[in-house]
Amino acid sequence: MAPRTTTQQQPGPHPADSHDLIRVHGARENNLKDVSIELPKRRLTVFTGVSGSGKSSLVFSTIAAESQRLINETYSAFVQGFMPSQARPDVDVLDGLTTAIIVDQQRMGSDPRSTVGTATDANAMLRILFSRLGDPHIGPPGAFAFNVPSVTASGAITVERGNKKAVKATFSRTGGMCQRCEGRGNVSDIDLSQLYDDSKSISEGAFTIPGWKSDSWWTVRVYAESGFLDPNKPIATFTKKEMQDFLYKEPTKVKVEGSTLTFEGLIPKIQKSFLSKDRESMQPHIREFVDRAVTFATCPECDGTRLTEAARSSKIAKISIADACAMEIRDLAEWVRALDEPSVAPLLEALQQTLDSFVEIGLGYLALDRPSGTLSGGEAQRVKMIRHLGSSLTDVTYVFDEPTIGLHPHDIQRMNDLLLRLRDKGNTVLVVEHKPEAIAIADHIVDLGPGAGTAGGTVCFEGTLDGLRASGTVTGRHLDDRAALKDEVRKPTGALEIRGATSHNLQDVDVDIPLGVLTVITGVAGSGKSSLVHGSIPAGENVISVDQSPIKGSRRSNPATYTGLLEPIRKAFAKANGVKPALFSANSEGACPTCNGAGVIFTDLGVMAGVSSPCEDCEGKRFQPSVLDYHLGGRDISEVLAMSVTEAEEFFGSGEAAIPAAHKILTRLVDVGLGYLSLGQPLTTLSGGERQRLKLATHMADKGGIYVLDEPTTGLHLADVEQLLGLLDRLVDSGKSVIVIEHHQAVMAHADWIIDLGPGAGHDGGRIVFEGTPADLVAARSTLTGEHLAEYVGE
Numbered sequence: 001m002a003p004r005t006t007t008q009q010q011p012g013p014h015p016a017d018s019h020d021l022i023r024v025h026g027a028r029e030n031n032l033k034d035v036s037i038e039l040p041k042r043r044l045t046v047f048t049g050v051s052g053s054g055k056s057s058l059v060f061s062t063i064a065a066e067s068q069r070l071i072n073e074t075y076s077a078f079v080q081g082f083m084p085s086q087a088r089p090d091v092d093v094l095d096g097l098t099t100a101i102i103v104d105q106q107r108m109g110s111d112p113r114s115t116v117g118t119a120t121d122a123n124a125m126l127r128i129l130f131s132r133l134g135d136p137h138i139g140p141p142g143a144f145a146f147n148v149p150s151v152t153a154s155g156a157i158t159v160e161r162g163n164k165k166a167v168k169a170t171f172s173r174t175g176g177m178c179q180r181c182e183g184r185g186n187v188s189d190i191d192l193s194q195l196y197d198d199s200k201s202i203s204e205g206a207f208t209i210p211g212w213k214s215d216s217w218w219t220v221r222v223y224a225e226s227g228f229l230d231p232n233k234p235i236a237t238f239t240k241k242e243m244q245d246f247l248y249k250e251p252t253k254v255k256v257e258g259s260t261l262t263f264e265g266l267i268p269k270i271q272k273s274f275l276s277k278d279r280e281s282m283q284p285h286i287r288e289f290v291d292r293a294v295t296f297a298t299c300p301e302c303d304g305t306r307l308t309e310a311a312r313s314s315k316i317a318k319i320s321i322a323d324a325c326a327m328e329i330r331d332l333a334e335w336v337r338a339l340d341e342p343s344v345a346p347l348l349e350a351l352q353q354t355l356d357s358f359v360e361i362g363l364g365y366l367a368l369d370r371p372s373g374t375l376s377g378g379e380a381q382r383v384k385m386i387r388h389l390g391s392s393l394t395d396v397t398y399v400f401d402e403p404t405i406g407l408h409p410h411d412i413q414r415m416n417d418l419l420l421r422l423r424d425k426g427n428t429v430l431v432v433e434h435k436p437e438a439i440a441i442a443d444h445i446v447d448l449g450p451g452a453g454t455a456g457g458t459v460c461f462e463g464t465l466d467g468l469r470a471s472g473t474v475t476g477r478h479l480d481d482r483a484a485l486k487d488e489v490r491k492p493t494g495a496l497e498i499r500g501a502t503s504h505n506l507q508d509v510d511v512d513i514p515l516g517v518l519t520v521i522t523g524v525a526g527s528g529k530s531s532l533v534h535g536s537i538p539a540g541e542n543v544i545s546v547d548q549s550p551i552k553g554s555r556r557s558n559p560a561t562y563t564g565l566l567e568p569i570r571k572a573f574a575k576a577n578g579v580k581p582a583l584f585s586a587n588s589e590g591a592c593p594t595c596n597g598a599g600v601i602f603t604d605l606g607v608m609a610g611v612s613s614p615c616e617d618c619e620g621k622r623f624q625p626s627v628l629d630y631h632l633g634g635r636d637i638s639e640v641l642a643m644s645v646t647e648a649e650e651f652f653g654s655g656e657a658a659i660p661a662a663h664k665i666l667t668r669l670v671d672v673g674l675g676y677l678s679l680g681q682p683l684t685t686l687s688g689g690e691r692q693r694l695k696l697a698t699h700m701a702d703k704g705g706i707y708v709l710d711e712p713t714t715g716l717h718l719a720d721v722e723q724l725l726g727l728l729d730r731l732v733d734s735g736k737s738v739i740v741i742e743h744h745q746a747v748m749a750h751a752d753w754i755i756d757l758g759p760g761a762g763h764d765g766g767r768i769v770f771e772g773t774p775a776d777l778v779a780a781r782s783t784l785t786g787e788h789l790a791e792y793v794g795e
Contacts, residue, residue, distance in 0.1 A: 019041075019096050020040065020041050020042070020096075021038045021039065021040060021041060021096050022038070022039040022041060022063065022094075022095070022096045022097060022098075022397075022428070023037075023038050023093065023094070023095040023096055024036060024037045024038075024039070024058070024062065024063065024091060024093070024094055025091070025092045025093040025094075026091055026092030026093065027057075027058060027062045027089070027090070027091040027092075028090040028091065029057045029058070029061040029062050029089050029090050029091070030054065030057040030061060030457075030685055031052075031054050031057060031453055031454060031456055031457040032054050032057050032058060032062070032457045033457040033458050035054070035058060035457070035458065035459055037058075037446065037459055037462065039428070039430070039444065039446070040428075040443065040444055041096065041098070041395075041428045042395070042423070042426055042427065042428055043423065043428065043429075043443040043444055044419060044420065044423045044429045044431065044441065044442050044443050044444070045428075045429070045430050045431070045442060045443065045444040045445070045446060046431045046432075046433050046438065046439050046441075046442035046444075046445050046446070047059055047430065047431065047432045047433070047445075047446045047447075047448065048432075048433060048434060048439055048445065048446070048447050048448070048475050048717070049447050049448035049449045049456065049460070049474075049475060049717065050449055050451065050452050050456070050474060050475075050717040050719060050720060051452060051673075051687055051689040051690055051693075051715055051716055051717055051720055052452030052453050052456060052676060052677075052686075052687055052689075052690055053448040053449045053450075053451070053452050053456035053457070053717075054448045054456050054457040054458075055432045055448050055687075056401070056432060056687055057457075058446075058448065059399055059430050059432055060102065060104070060399065060401070060432075061089060062089045062091055062094070063094070063097070063100065063397075063399070063430070064100040064102050064397070064399045064430075065086060065089050066088065066089050066091070066094050066097060067097045067098070067099060067100035067397065068086065068100060068102075069086040069087075069088060070097065071099060072086065085610060087610065087611070087612075097397070098395055098396060098397045098428060099393075099396050099397065100396075100397045100398075100399055101388060101396055101397070101398050101399065102399045103381060103384050103385050103388070103398065103399065103400050103401070103403070104381065104384075104399075104401045105378075105380070105381050105401050105402065105405060106380070108372040108373065108375060108380045108383065108384075111372075111373070112184045112185075112371065112373075113146070113147050113183050113184065113306075114371065114372040114373065115325075115368060115369050115370060115371055115372055116366050116367070116368050116369075116370045116372055116375070116383060117325055117368030117369065118147070118372075119372045119383060120354065120358075120383060120386055120387065121354065121387075122351065122354050122355065122368055123145075123325070123368060124141070125347060125350060125351040125354070126144070126321055126324060126325070126351065126368070127141035127142075127144040127145055127176075127321070128141045128344075128347060129316070129344060129347055129348070129351065130144050130314055130316060130321045131143065131144060132343070132344050132347075133316045133339075133341060133344065134314035134315060134316055134321075135314065135315060135316070136313065136314055137314070138174065138310045138311065138313070138314045139174040140174070142173065142174065142175055142176065143174040143175065143176050143310065143311060144176045144307070144311050144314075144321045145175060145176045145177070146176050146177050146178065146183040146305075146306035146307050146311075147177065147183055148173070148175035148176060148177055149175045149177045149179075149182075149183075150172075150173065150174055150175040150177070150179075150308070151171070151172065151173045151175070152170075152171070152172040152173075153170070153171045153172070154168070154169070154170040154171070155168070155169070156168055156169075157169045174310075175308075176307050176308055176310075176311040177306070177307075177308065178299060178301055178302035178305075178306055178307055178308055179301070179308070180299050180300070180301040180302065181299035181301070181302060181306065183306045184299070184306065185298070185299055185302070185304045185305065185306045185369075186296045186297060186298055186299055186304065187296070187297055187298075187299050187300075188271070188275055188294050188295070188296050189294070189295045189296075189297065190267060190270060190271075190293060190294055191292075191293050191294070191295070192247075194208065194289070194292050194293035195207065195208065195209055195266060195270065195293060196208060196209075196235055196266075197235075198234065198235040198236040199234055199235075199236060200234060200235070201230075201231060201232050201233050201234050201235070202223050202224045202229065202231040202232075202235070203224055203231040203232055206234075206235055209270070209289070210285055210286055210289050221256055221257075222254065222256055222261050222262075222263050223246070223263070223266075225254075225256045225257070226254045226256070226263040227254065228242070228245045228246075228249065228254075228263065229242055229245065229246055230242070245265065246265065246266060247265050247266050247267050248265040248267055248268070249263065249264065249265040250264070250265070251263070251264045251268075252264070270293075274286070274289075274290055274294075275290070275294065305322035305325075305326070305369070306369075307321065307322050316339070317335075317338075317339065319335065322369075324368070325367065325368040325369040326367055326369055327367060327368075328364065328365055328366070328367055328762045328763060329355055329358045329359065329363065329364050329365075329366055329367065329368065330358075330359045330364030330365070330762075332355055332368070333352065333355035333356055333358075333359055333364070336348060336351055336352050336355060337352060353390050354386065357386045357389045357390060358386060360389065360418075361382050361385060361386060361389065361414075361415075361418065362382065362407075362411050362414055362415075362525060362526075362761075363379065363382055363383065363386075363526075364761070364762065365505070365526035365760075365761035365762025365763070365764070365765070366379070366526070366762070376406045376530065376548060376710075376711075378403075378404075378405040378406020378407060378525065379406060379525070381400075381401070381402075381403060381405065382403075382415075385403075385418070388422070389418070393427075394425050394426035394427060395426055395427065395428075396427045396428070397427070397428040397429075397430060398422055398427055398428070398429045398430070399430045399431075400419070400429070400430070400431045400432070400433075401432050402431075402432055402433055402434065402714075402715065403415050403419065403431065403433070403438070404433065404435045404437070404438050405711070405714055405715075406525055406711065406714075406743070407525055407743060408522070408523065408524040408525055408743050408784070408785070408788075409437070409743065409745065409785075409788040409792075410524055410784045410785075410788060411524060411525050412435065412437045412438065413437070415438070416437065416438060416441050419431065419438075419441065420441060423443075434715070434716060434717050434718060436479055436480075436718070439465065439468075439479070440465060442465065444462070444463070444464075445461070445462070445463060445464065445465060445467075445468050446459060446461070446462050447459070447460045447461040447462075447468060447471070447473050447475045447476070448460065449473060449474055449475070450473065450474060451676060452676045453644070453676035453677055453678070453681075454644070454676065454678075455676055460473040460474075460475075461473050461475075461476065474717070474719050475717070475718065475719075477719075478717070478718035478719045479718065481718055481722070481746070482746075482749075482792060482793060482794065483721075483725070483745070483746035483747075483749040483750050483793075484749065484793065485749050485774050485775050485778065485793055486749075486750065486752070486774070486775075489517070489751075489752040489753070489773050489774075490516065490517045490518070490732065490752045491516075491517070492514030492515055492516050492517050492752075492753070493515055493516030493517075493737075494514075494515040494516065495512040495513065495514055495515060496512070496513040496514075496515055496537065496706070496737075497512055498510065498511050498512075498513065498532070498536045498537070501531075501532055501535065501536040503531045503535035503536065504528060504531040504535065504766075505526075505528050505531065505762055505763060505765055505766040506528045506531050506532060506535070506536075506766045507766040507767050509528075509532060509536075509766070509767065509768060511532070511755060511768055511771070513537075513739060513755065514737075514752070514753050515705075515706070515737040516732070516735070516737055517732060517737065517738075517752035517753055518728055518729070518732050518738050518740070518750065518751050518752045518753075519737075519738070519739045519740070519751065519752065519753045519754075519755065520740050520741075520742050520747055520748050520751035520753070520754050520755070521533060521739065521740070521741050521742075521754075521755045521757070522741075522742060522743060522748060522754060522755070522756050522757070522785050523756055523757030523758045523765065523769075523785065524758055524760065524761055524765070524784060525761060526761030526762055526765060527757040527758045527759075527760070527761055527765035527766070528757050528765050528766040529741045529757055530710065530741060531766075532757065533708055533710075533739060533741055534547070534708075534710075537706075537708060537739075542704050542705045542706055543704060543706045543708060544699050544702045544704040544706065544707050544708070545708040545710075546692075546695055546696050546699050546707070546708070546709050546710065546712070547710045548692065548710050548711060548714065551683060551686075551691045551694065551695060553682075553683030553684065554682075554683075554684070555598070555682040555683075555684045556586070556587055556597070556598065556682070557682065557683040557684075558641070558679065558680050558681055558682055558683060559645070559669065559674070559677050559678075559679055559681060559683070559694060560641060560679040560680060562683060562694060562698065563665050563668075563669065563694070563697065563698050564665065564698075565662055565665045565666065565679065566584075566585070568659050568661035568662045569584070569632075569637075569640060569652075569659065569662050570582075570584040570585060570637075572632055572657070572659045572662075573630060573632050573637060576630075576631075576632045577630040577631075577632075579630065583627050583630070584623075584627065584630075584637045585597075586599075586622035586623055590623050590624055590627040590637070591622065591623070591624070592615060592617055592618035592621070592622055592623055592624055593617075593624065594615050594616075594617040594618065595615035595617070595618065595622070597622045597623070598615070598622065599614065599615055599618065599620045599621065599622040600612045600613060600614055600615060600620065601613055601614075601615050601616075621638040622638065623637060623638055632656070632657050633651065633655060633656045633657025634656075635651070635657070638680075640679065641678070641679050641680030642678060642679075642680060643678065643679055644675065644676055644677065644678050644679075645666055645669045645670060645674055645675045645676070645677050645678075645679065646670060646675035646676070648662075648666050648679055649663060649666040649667060649669075649670055649675075652666060664701075665697075665701070668697040668698075668700045668701065669694075669697045671697070671700070671727055671730070672693040672694075672696050672697045672700075672724075672727060673693060673720050673723045673724070674690060674693055674694060674697065677690070687715060689714060689715020689716050689720075690715070692712065692714055692715065693712075696709070696712065700731075704736075705735070705736055705737060706736070706737045706738075706739065707731060707736055707737070707738045707739070708739045708740075708741075709738065709739070709740045709741070709742075710741050711741055711742055711743070712724060712728075712740065712742070712747075713742060713744040713746075713747060721744065721746050721747070722746075724747075725746065725747065725750050728740070728747075728750075729750075732752075745788065745789055745792035745793075748774055748777075748785070748789055749774055749789065749792065749793055750774075751773075751774055752773070753771075753772070753773060754770065754771070754772065754773070754774055754777050754785075755768060755770070755771050756768070756769050756770035756771075756777065756783050756785045756786070757769065758783060758784065758785075759783065759784070769782070769783045770782060770783050770785070770786065774789065777789060778790045778793060778795050779795075
């Protein structure tokens with residue numbers, strides 16, 4: 001009898017393998033219009049679309065925000081109390097999420113004590129290394145930390161155990177902080193003549209400090225009525241004791257008109273109120289005062305290393321920790337690799353891995369002692385990537401915000417390889433991007449649009465690169481756009497001479513930047529472009545610099561307040577209705593009393609996310625009902641703030657509501673491509689590209705002949721770059737000189753003159769490798785930029 005064969009049924013797919021999609025249904029954050037989309041996991045998905053089309057709203061404010069919120073909810077209520085509470089995004093269904101790691105373009109903290117080394121833990125490992133191997137041995141890791149001061153204390157302490165008794169104790173901690181500069185590396189010297197006029201007395205208004213009016217009781221009155229000084233005596237005639245008290249007295253409580261206030265010497269008061277703040281976050285008039293009154297010089301005691309002499313004296317293989325931090329990271333990596341010490345092998349391995357990641361990501365030209373506030377947006381983003389490169393985690397969602405920003409075409413390939421490597425480890429990679437080279441590597445593309453602001457917020461295309469090309473969407477049509485080289489370039493009207501420039505890595509550079517034309521300064525990341533432009537062009541009255549520093553603004557700030565547009569509008573409303581201008585400000589007298597002009601009521605729920613609901617009294621309009629009875633051209637102030645820039649330009653351009661001052665500002669906003677923004681939209685909801693263009697529109701009103709723009713194509717869609725080139729042309733044709741630091745080949749091709757720095761980054765850069773017209777650069781192909789530009793224009 002033949003043996004019976006049993007056929008075993010093949011098992012179906014495992015249920016765990018069915019979750020291979022991230023599903024989003026009904027997303028309505030910011031300008032998204034009920035977006036529903038399915039994204040493949042363990043693939044690289046690129047989100048594209050014009051600036052303001054809703055990419056960040058979908059990727060960051062919906063998918064990444066919900067993933068982080070769900071992770072936070074796994075902690076106890078006690079732990080959640082210490083974490084920022086996040087509201088659930090406005091979306092119906094979010095399914096299949098994995099842990100999200102966000103690598104955004106937020107600039108790193110610009111605290112003067114924050115450096116590349118402290119921000120990436122490389123310094124922490126170096127400090128342990130020197131505390132174990134340094135000769136002579138000076139103490140624990142804290143002895144090599146420039147953020148840790150040395151402390152000594154002695155006295156009686158009471159020990160609460162059995163019979164309480166007082167015992168004598170001494171305590172000391174060795175820190176590495178230089179005492180003179182307090183770990184900052186530079187010391188400030190204050191010019192007293194900029195603080196007061198010594199020919200006047202305090203009561204005559206001697207102070208020339210912004211905001212210090214002669215009747216301000218919290219500052220000037222404290223000096224006048226403290227009893228330490230004679231307020232009616234000219235400062236020049238103060239006795240030695242009065243001068244000492246006036247400039248340096250320790251904080252002392254004094255009675256002024258029945259109130260107890262603190263009297264403090266002028267120098268420490270200025271240091272606390274002005275010098276402890278980040279310069280970039282100051283208002284323009286305060287920054288101007290600080291630049292005028294304060295001079296910064298390298299600390300003479302530590303020579304800018306921030307460290308004590310003891311910390312600098314301890315060495316490993318003839319190198320101190322200060323020398324190690326000052327080296328370029330690629331050289332430091334070689335030095336660490338040469339150390340052979342089995343007792344600290346795991347530490348050396350971890351340090352080696354971190355330093356190699358810097359080199360691999362294209363930041364080998366940085367040094368660990370570089371202040372983190374001086375990094376560009378692109379550099380800061382890549383520094384944040386470092387801790388994720390060697391990670392063994394898989395099935396994680398990595399979210400990147402334009403990782404190619406600040407990268408030369410030569411460096412983009414390297415970034416692409418990194419993104420693909422993260423994907424190949426089994427991770428989901430979501431990238432918001434505009435560059436065709438980065439879009440080309442995507443497994444899946446999502447194109448949002450069709451327009452920006454209210455005209456965007458829908459998915460126009462989903463699929464592959466070839467599908468996008470054939471789709472007919474704005475991105476599809478512009479994907480293969482190539483700016484042509486000019487047949488004829490403008491002739492310069494003069495030259496800005498730079499001689500012997502040596503800041504950062506510049507190697508005694510002499511160059512003439514032509515004026516009256518569009519000049520592009522280019523070169524690989526770290527070649528010295530910003531050092532040449534920002535460090536060598538004197539910031540005089542004639543130079544207007546639009547850099548990448550972020551706009552500071554709360555949710556009460558909007559394009560109308562930021563650009564100064566609201567001022568003429570409020571005055572026109574007041575004049576037309578015979579009332580005060582302050583009534584037409586939601587931050588002043590016209591504010592709805594229930595929500596204080598915020599338009600929403602916030603309810604803080606402790607460890608849970610706070611809830612915001614529209615104010616019922618003003619229905620989110622932010623103004624008192626009586627204010628909305630006043631009209632200009634048939635519109636009330638809340639209706640004006642709800643208008644788009646394009647609509648407002650028409651409204652204030654003619655007829656009863658014509659306001660020339662407002663119309664001028666609105667025209668500039670349209671010129672930079674922000675016609676779709678509404679006047680009252682909070683600044684906190686604007687994308688990076690929108691903020692930079694808003695800043696550019698504001699500066700276009702400044703009186704100056706030379707414009708210096710730092711990567712104005714940041715965050716711009718291919719279709720918007722064309723509009724930007726038109727704007728740059730208009731600026732040059734109106735008699736201005738435009739100097740642009742840029743990597744975008746379309747801007748290079750459009751230039752009248754190109755200055756190329758290189759040939760490499762860090763100490764391999766800092767030299768001029770080409771000067772001439774774009775056509776000459778393409779013909780010569782003598783530099784990396786020349787090769788990439790020739791390829792771009794199809795020569």
